[in-house]
Amino acid sequence: MKKIFILAISIACISTSFYAQEVKSEQKAHYNTSKFKQLKDKLPTPNKQHTASGAPGYEYTQQQVDYKMNIVLDEKNNKLFGEETITYHNNSKDNLDYLWVQLDQNMRAPNSKTNEIKGGGPDALYSPSKFTKQFMGKPFQGGFNIEYITDISGNDLNHMVNNTMMRVDLPKPLASGEKFIFNIKWWYNINDYTSIRGRSGYEPFSDGNNLYVIAQFFPRLAVYNNVEGWQNMQFWGRSEFALEFGNYEVSITTPKDHILNATGVIQNPKDVFTNKQYKRYIDAKTTYDNPVFIVTPEEALETEKEKSNKTKTWKIYAENVRDFAFASSRKLIWDAMAVKLNDRTVMAYSLYPNEGNPLWEEHSTRVVANTLKVYSEHTFDYPYPHATSVNAKRQGMEYPMICWNYGRPNANGKYSERTKKGMIGVVTHEVGHNFFPMIVNSDERQWTWMDEGLNSFVEILAEYKYDSELFPMKSTAKDITRYMSGDQSKLSPIMSQGGTVINFGSNAYAKPAAGLYILRQTIMGPELFDYAFKTYAKRWAFKHPTPADFFRTMEDASAMDLDWFWRGWFYTTGNTDIGIKEVKKFYVTNKPTERAKNMAKAYGITVDQLPPSLYLVSEDSKEFDKNLKKKKPEDYNLLSDYVEQNFTSEEKATLKAPKYFYELVFEKPGDLVMPIIVEFEYEDGTKERKQYPAEIWRLNDEEVTKVFPSSKVIKNITVDPDEQTADVDLTNNSWPKNKETKFEQFKRNQIKG
Amino acid sequence: MSLKKYLYILFLIPLVAFTMHKYYISLCEIEHNEEQKSLQITIGLFIDDLEFTLNKKHKKTLNLATKQEVENIDDYYQSYLNNHFKITVNNNLKSYTYIGKEYDDDIVRFYLEITNIEEIKALEIINNLLFKDFKEQQNIVKIKANNIHKTFYLTAKNDKGLLNF
Numbered sequence: 001m002k003k004i005f006i007l008a009i010s011i012a013c014i015s016t017s018f019y020a021q022e023v024k025s026e027q028k029a030h031y032n033t034s035k036f037k038q039l040k041d042k043l044p045t046p047n048k049q050h051t052a053s054g055a056p057g058y059e060y061t062q063q064q065v066d067y068k069m070n071i072v073l074d075e076k077n078n079k080l081f082g083e084e085t086i087t088y089h090n091n092s093k094d095n096l097d098y099l100w101v102q103l104d105q106n107m108r109a110p111n112s113k114t115n116e117i118k119g120g121g122p123d124a125l126y127s128p129s130k131f132t133k134q135f136m137g138k139p140f141q142g143g144f145n146i147e148y149i150t151d152i153s154g155n156d157l158n159h160m161v162n163n164t165m166m167r168v169d170l171p172k173p174l175a176s177g178e179k180f181i182f183n184i185k186w187w188y189n190i191n192d193y194t195s196i197r198g199r200s201g202y203e204p205f206s207d208g209n210n211l212y213v214i215a216q217f218f219p220r221l222a223v224y225n226n227v228e229g230w231q232n233m234q235f236w237g238r239s240e241f242a243l244e245f246g247n248y249e250v251s252i253t254t255p256k257d258h259i260l261n262a263t264g265v266i267q268n269p270k271d272v273f274t275n276k277q278y279k280r281y282i283d284a285k286t287t288y289d290n291p292v293f294i295v296t297p298e299e300a301l302e303t304e305k306e307k308s309n310k311t312k313t314w315k316i317y318a319e320n321v322r323d324f325a326f327a328s329s330r331k332l333i334w335d336a337m338a339v340k341l342n343d344r345t346v347m348a349y350s351l352y353p354n355e356g357n358p359l360w361e362e363h364s365t366r367v368v369a370n371t372l373k374v375y376s377e378h379t380f381d382y383p384y385p386h387a388t389s390v391n392a393k394r395q396g397m398e399y400p401m402i403c404w405n406y407g408r409p410n411a412n413g414k415y416s417e418r419t420k421k422g423m424i425g426v427v428t429h430e431v432g433h434n435f436f437p438m439i440v441n442s443d444e445r446q447w448t449w450m451d452e453g454l455n456s457f458v459e460i461l462a463e464y465k466y467d468s469e470l471f472p473m474k475s476t477a478k479d480i481t482r483y484m485s486g487d488q489s490k491l492s493p494i495m496s497q498g499g500t501v502i503n504f505g506s507n508a509y510a511k512p513a514a515g516l517y518i519l520r521q522t523i524m525g526p527e528l529f530d531y532a533f534k535t536y537a538k539r540w541a542f543k544h545p546t547p548a549d550f551f552r553t554m555e556d557a558s559a560m561d562l563d564w565f566w567r568g569w570f571y572t573t574g575n576t577d578i579g580i581k582e583v584k585k586f587y588v589t590n591k592p593t594e595r596a597k598n599m600a601k602a603y604g605i606t607v608d609q610l611p612p613s614l615y616l617v618s619e620d621s622k623e624f625d626k627n628l629k630k631k632k633p634e635d636y637n638l639l640s641d642y643v644e645q646n647f648t649s650e651e652k653a654t655l656k657a658p659k660y661f662y663e664l665v666f667e668k669p670g671d672l673v674m675p676i677i678v679e680f681e682y683e684d685g686t687k688e689r690k691q692y693p694a695e696i697w698r699l700n701d702e703e704v705t706k707v708f709p710s711s712k713v714i715k716n717i718t719v720d721p722d723e724q725t726a727d728v729d730l731t732n733n734s735w736p737k738n739k740e741t742k743f744e745q746f747k748r749n750q751i752k753g
Numbered sequence: 754m755s756l757k758k759y760l761y762i763l764f765l766i767p768l769v770a771f772t773m774h775k776y777y778i779s780l781c782e783i784e785h786n787e788e789q790k791s792l793q794i795t796i797g798l799f800i801d802d803l804e805f806t807l808n809k810k811h812k813k814t815l816n817l818a819t820k821q822e823v824e825n826i827d828d829y830y831q832s833y834l835n836n837h838f839k840i841t842v843n844n845n846l847k848s849y850t851y852i853g854k855e856y857d858d859d860i861v862r863f864y865l866e867i868t869n870i871e872e873i874k875a876l877e878i879i880n881n882l883l884f885k886d887f888k889e890q891q892n893i894v895k896i897k898a899n900n901i902h903k904t905f906y907l908t909a910k911n912d913k914g915l916l917n918f
Contacts, residue, residue: 482776744793
């Protein structure tokens with residue numbers, strides 16, 4: 001036995017050196033082009049702030065910004081007035097000469113550059129109002145009007161506005177650990193967002209009332225962090241925000257008959273609600289089963305008939321949030337339900353006009369509750385006191401604790417399944433944003449996918465939980481193939497700044513979500529994936545993560561090298577196409593095959609000197625003898641003797657020699673590497689699955705061969721039968737090749753039907 | 754038509770694109786089956802985009818792919834296809850048989866066939882489905898004939914693909 005072993009080893013050694021000499025010398029050299037090459041050339045070098053494991057390091061710092069604001073909503077003139085006192089805490093190790101403040105409303109100013117960068121021909125039609133705004137010198141007078149910027153003693157502060165960013169010069173550099181307090185007074189004209197688009201503004205109703213959804217409404221500090229310094233990339237209108245955490249003390253004066261909710265908790269509910277409403281507001285906090293009204297549909301109908309000239313002031317406090325937004329109108333109904341999350345109870349709220357019913361009272365608050373539960377399971381228990389969904393026409397926009405969502409029935413109160421699906425989808429999505437990016441606070445201006453992609457992924461799981469029939473998640477991978485197989489000149493890698501991509505929705509939402517879905521369901525499995533994903537969320541809750549922190553944490557917490565996946569799916573525009581190219585059946589023989597004979601010759605030994613062996617011979621080769629078909633492997637003494645001598649009788653009982661050997665050749669015309677999932681259907685109708693890890697492609701990116709032993713005859717082979725890998729071309733996925741096309745199958749069924 | 758309706762049409766699209774995970778792509782596959790002398794065509798469109806376009810065109814609520822879908826929906830589909838999808842074989846504009854449609858989640862797939870096509874020397878496709886209402890719409894046309902594979906990416910600027918063999 002020992003001798004044979006040594007011989008086998010020496011053959012292996014000879015074979016390496018033998019083939020090494022065969023390499024042709026005129027071929028060109030190249031850099032490492034392996035798809036399994038580590039990502040070190042793409043990711044920033046880890047440091048003590050963002051560590052190699054993907055966690056925040058011990059030198060990680062983050063600024064804090066607190067706001068005290070007095071806001072007045074002037075409904076008559078559609079103006080918003082504000083006075084704010086900002087306390088900026090410099091927790092970084094650096095001295096700061098100036099602060100950057102974001103003026104998002106300036107995107108709508110007459111001199112905004114947002115319109116200047118838009119290409120394209122004329123619109124199909126122009127309303128008179130649009131025509132005058134665009135061509136007749138009467139643009140909407142949007143943008144901030146800053147009345148003063150002063151320090152704590154009332155002295156004016158030097159400042160310079162560069163479009164949507166304002167530099168505030170500090171009287172003396174702000175040292176590490178110090179704070180700077182300053183005041184800004186401002187006002188602006190609120191836009192009708194149904195005609196001048198935007199995520200903030202008001203929706204006018206035919207009854208003369210407005211529904212205000214107000215956001216990006218005050219000058220807000222830009223982020224100063226460990227990787228970008230100041231994140232003061234301009235706001236062009238699409239790529240969202242980067243914001244610091246802080247505490248907000250806000251009072252908002254509205255018409256007396258308005259109903260309002262905001263980021264944070266109302267501090268004076270007795271002053272702003274009627275007695276009945278106040279009682280319901282308190283009772284709701286212990287109502288867990290079904291939503292209950294705080295403001296009823298009847299009350300809202302009654303209130304919207306008239307307009308009060310008096311005002312009232314809502315006092316609100318929000319702790320550790322990155323932004324502040326509010327919705328206000330006399331048309332609003334308010335319903336509520338308490339949600340239990342382990343040892344916490346939080347509130348799910350919905351505010352909507354009667355126009356949203358019956359759809360909204362049936363679903364909104366229930367969807368909010370479901371979203372909080374599912375997201376909490378996958379990240380951390382929702383830490384804020386409430387999550388509120390506000391019905392706003394054609395909006396889908398998120399802020400801490402509060403979001404605007406579309407979806408209304410027809411005038412007769414009826415709604416289609418699609419309207420319902422859209423509404424449940426958008427509420428889940430926008431409430432889900434509380435986790436990404438409101439708490440796991442990535443830089444949206446730079447990396448859209450970090451909030452939209454991660455959020456769209458958890459959204460799939462949450463919607464499935466809410467209504468698995470309406471939201472089957474099985475087709476997630478398949479659905480992205482239409483985008484990924486599109487014209488390469490119109491595709492961008494996910495790792496692109498949001499403002500620069502075509503097909504923004506699929507690039508930054510659907511593709512990363514589908515990628516994570518594939519990772520969870522197919523590559524890592526739910527157990528490994530969920531733990532790693534949760535680790536990322538917990539590590540970066542209330543902090544500013546970067547893409548590398550996510551990629552590294554997913555590997556750090558799972559012991560899976562996923563660099564190949566990040567590289568392909570996130571850094572390139574490649575797609576998946578894996579097929580089965582050839583299938584050969586082999587039989588066992590004890591006669592050396594041509595191949596074995598050649599091997600012996602190459603090593604200068606005779607055939608007799610080959611160690612005693614069995615050989616596999618292909619059914620279609622000349623050497624094949626049809627008598628072999630009748631033989632089982634154990635019919636050969638060589639094998640049966642070996643088994644007899646080396647195994648106990650118990651062991652022997654469990655040994656089973658396969659009858660058939662298949663050589664499977666898989667091809668990969670697609671750029672991406674993926675696991676190969678194969679389904680074998682046997683003659684007797686039974687099926688078996690086998691999944692080969694993606695690493696099967698590590699030595700050959702185009703084709704791999706596997707030997708598959710089987711005790712039954714294989715009738716059909718299908719690659720990726722459930723379409724789990726986003727394979728863009730299924731015509732090469734089956735053996736034998738499907739003769740009947742999908743078209744013919746459909747036609748046949750039509751004629752039958 | 755009131756001013757309000759105009760605004761609705763104008764502004765619905767950018768706002769939806771703004772917030773939803775959405776892209777504007779259709780896939781048309783054309784294959785010549787020489788044995789059956791047939792040109793087999795499938796076209797997949799997003800149901801919500803097609804519904805928006807058809808509702809607007811007919812000023813009706815058609816409720817595609819729902820229980821409330823209008824009974825003669827195939828008439829609407831056929832007429833829309835005939836206007837916006839044209840196919841010329843060997844310099845002759847051909848009419849096609851509408852075999853049927855299937856709904857597959859958020860996609861509607863049409864099956865069309867042109868029979869008695871023995872040989873293809875030239876194939877011209879005009880596909881401007883959904884271009885009118887969706888600026889970003891991109892119609893991919895994949896052709897398989899005479900053992901040749903060819904893909905066109907058609908947009909509002911160029912809605913025509915011509916293939917000579």
